[in-house]
Amino acid sequence: MKRAVPVVALSIAGLIPVWRCEPSTGGTTTSTALPAPSSSATTATGTVVQGATTDTEKGPVQVQVTFDGDRITAVRMLRQPDRPQTTAAVPVLISETLKAQSADVDTVSGATVTSDGCKESLQAAIDVKG
Numbered sequence: 001m002k003r004a005v006p007v008v009a010l011s012i013a014g015l016i017p018v019w020r021c022e023p024s025t026g027g028t029t030t031s032t033a034l035p036a037p038s039s040s041a042t043t044a045t046g047t048v049v050q051g052a053t054t055d056t057e058k059g060p061v062q063v064q065v066t067f068d069g070d071r072i073t074a075v076r077m078l079r080q081p082d083r084p085q086t087t088a089a090v091p092v093l094i095s096e097t098l099k100a101q102s103a104d105v106d107t108v109s110g111a112t113v114t115s116d117g118c119k120e121s122l123q124a125a126i127d128v129k130g
Contacts, residue, residue, distance in 0.1 A: 046073055049129050051121030053079060058086070061117030065125040072101050075122070085111040093118050102126065 046068040053062040059081035066074035075094045080086050089111035096105040103123040107115040
């Protein structure tokens with residue numbers, strides 16, 4: 001009996017995060033068809049293109065890419081899921097994009113859905129810039 005109380009208490013404490021977790025709505029990432037980006041503009045710092053919004057099971061993802069000629073000089077997340085994993089993954093995704101100069105970047109562990117959505121939106125922006 002002395003062991004039963006701590007075991008039950010710890011079991012309940014361990015299940016609380018599971019109960020609070022939101023269920024996913026599907027097994028894979030879904031995306032919208034890649035429509036034209038919502039805007040493209042040329043500024044003093046280069047051409048700014050917004051990628052298509054990609055709907056994922058965690059929420060919408062959209063990037064804005066700044067080009068200087070064919071070179072990617074900046075990437076900014078316009079829309080992203082409000083999750084700690086995403087917040088941690090965004091700087092890594094941006095850094096890797098700037099290094100690779102393409103949407104061919106590694107998925108960030110723990111933020112696979114956001115990584116995939118980011119890559120799709122990024123590729124849409126690159127395709128438009130062409």
